[in-house]
Amino acid sequence: MQSQDVAPRPAPSSAAGSSSADPVVDVEQAEAALVEHYPRLVRIAHLVLPPGLGRGRRVLTAHALTQRALPRSRTSAPVIPAQSSGRDGDPGYAFVRLRVLRSALEAGVPLSFRALPKRSQLPPLLPQVWGLKLFPRSGGADELALDQRLSALSGPGRAAYVLRGLEKLPDGDVRKVLSAAGVEDPDGALEEADGVPAQYALLDSAEFDACSLQARPTDLMRRRQHMRAALAAAAAVAVCGALLGLPGDGWGRDGAAAPVYAQNPAAEAALDPAQLTRVAPAAWQTSARTDFSVWPARGDLTGDQALLRRALAVWARPGETVQVSVTPGTPAGGPAGPPQLLYAGTVDNARVVILHDGLRIARYAEPKDSTQGAALDFARVDGASGAEASAVVLGRADGNVRYLTAPWVKKAAERDLLKPGSGAMDLTLTDGITAPMASPAVQTGSCASWNVLQLTDASGTRLATDLGELVPARLTTGRPGYGREASGARALRAWAPFACSLSAVRSQGVRSVNAWEYAAQPLPDASGSATWVCTRAETWRGEGTRVLAQFHTPGGAFGAVAAKAENVPACGPRDPQVLAGVLWKSAAGSWYLLAAGSRGTSSISATGGVDGSARGNLLAVKTRQGAQAGLKGTLKNGRSINGLG
Structure with missing residues (x-):
């Protein structure tokens, strides 16, 4: 990596610009501030850069912009305080931060034929890493949701949010910094940032740390394919490489997925089975979270790379023969980054893969002897925790449903909600998988019963019902805002006359x-x-x-x-x-x-x-x-x- 000098531009506003009274920053002072606070400056650049660059390019661009923030010579710095601890009153840090912020904002300005492009608008020549894809570690559902909200903001809006949350600057100082960075409407940027919840603590998470990176190969599969093709005919690599695989019966490497018409390195990285997130089996025991992000990968096919690749490929581009179901309000399309593997195994007469990307659960299923008749189901689960992240539908067959339960579930049972006094029938749990139980989701005609899933863990017992979706709906009773689990005797009696009305909210x-x-x-x-x-x-x-x-x-x-x-x-x-x-x-x-x-x-x-x-x-x-x-x-x-x- 190397740095490159960029001459400082005068600020557009005299209030925010430099003056003779401003402290003078020389190269050594700026370099000391940059070296000391380099990870923080890179994080600021990474958060402010436009999301359209992709995760890998944002990382490299953030490092390049930060390294190019050094001045060529002594220069005066606007008096904009660095509010965070350890940086108060440091004009070197304030100056370097301003240059980083200005460059990151310029990088988001679209290129135009009317003006020459600025250095920050072009891909960085250095640093570059060949053969590897670098990206921050994935966070949880909260970080993903915040990243999506920030992606919807303009560059100045993201900058205002970051200066408020990460730098702890009051709004007056945020206006000064934005003005000095060339933002024409700082008040508008602050107003835009008001639309995002103030989850400032998440800005310090690994999701936004462009200095703590994961490295994965960018083209390992392609290199392997080219090596095989070279043994047969070197001249056919460029023309026929995409057609290699087992012929005719859909057993190519992507199974029932649609053909690839364009290569996108970021998308390919997200669809590499080797990059799937796999959580340690005991992680949930020490984690403060009780959501899907701490579920371990289970099933007898978690090592089947071909199956996992087909599941990821179909998720990104389902073919015409794939049966796709999406619950209302669930975004379609492939994962933004490598998802988390929850399950890969054989269920009845199908191979099933369940994946989680922080926002959605995706379930891929194919027959045991073919990829014809593959199915892909999506369900939105952002913010799911505790009871709402306790079970996922693993499979349905012959009017029955089988669940994969959270690792903290100790006991599962089936009970008829219409008969509160009949008791619950225990369901066998094998590696978190329940025995099949009757599903009310396929019930037609008269409502003679309504079977629900009863789960017990260290915090108590709760009920959930299958409404034809991947995640069962939680049942509660009580005054709104003070609801409790519907598993007690009084709650069961209250629900009994109204159980059949649940059919009105299926799917x-x-x-x-x-x-x-x-x-x-x-x-x-x-x-x-x-x-x-x-x-x-x-x-x-x-x-x-x-x-x-x-x-x-x-x-x-x-x-x-x-x-x-x-x-x-x-x-x-x-x-x-x-x-x-x-x-x-x-x-x-x-x-x-x-x-x-x-x-x-x-x-x-x-x-x-x-x-x-x-x-x-x-x-x-x-x-x-x-x-x-x-x-x-x-x-x-x-x-x-x-x-x-």
């Missing part, structure tokens, strides 16, 4: 479903007492939530849906209030409009075809069959609410 990307008994209502004509329950299905993508208000009378096997709505805050942590009504016929043959609001409702009134009102959160008005009515409620704080739906 919707559901993360969890909460059932909350928000009211109990004495029925007219001495008919006993009914319960009102709202169930809220939260999705992985945030939008698409579904809320059902359900009404259950004594002796009824199932609850009746009184109202439903989508994408509303009602019955959720942000706004737990809910109001719903139903027409009900008593045993005496009379019809009533019954309505109930959650606690905090001070009055309810009926409008439209039914006239009536009541103080409190319950309303019962005698009416006729088929009457149409609207509902209005008033909360104790004076806010008005409408009936759900």
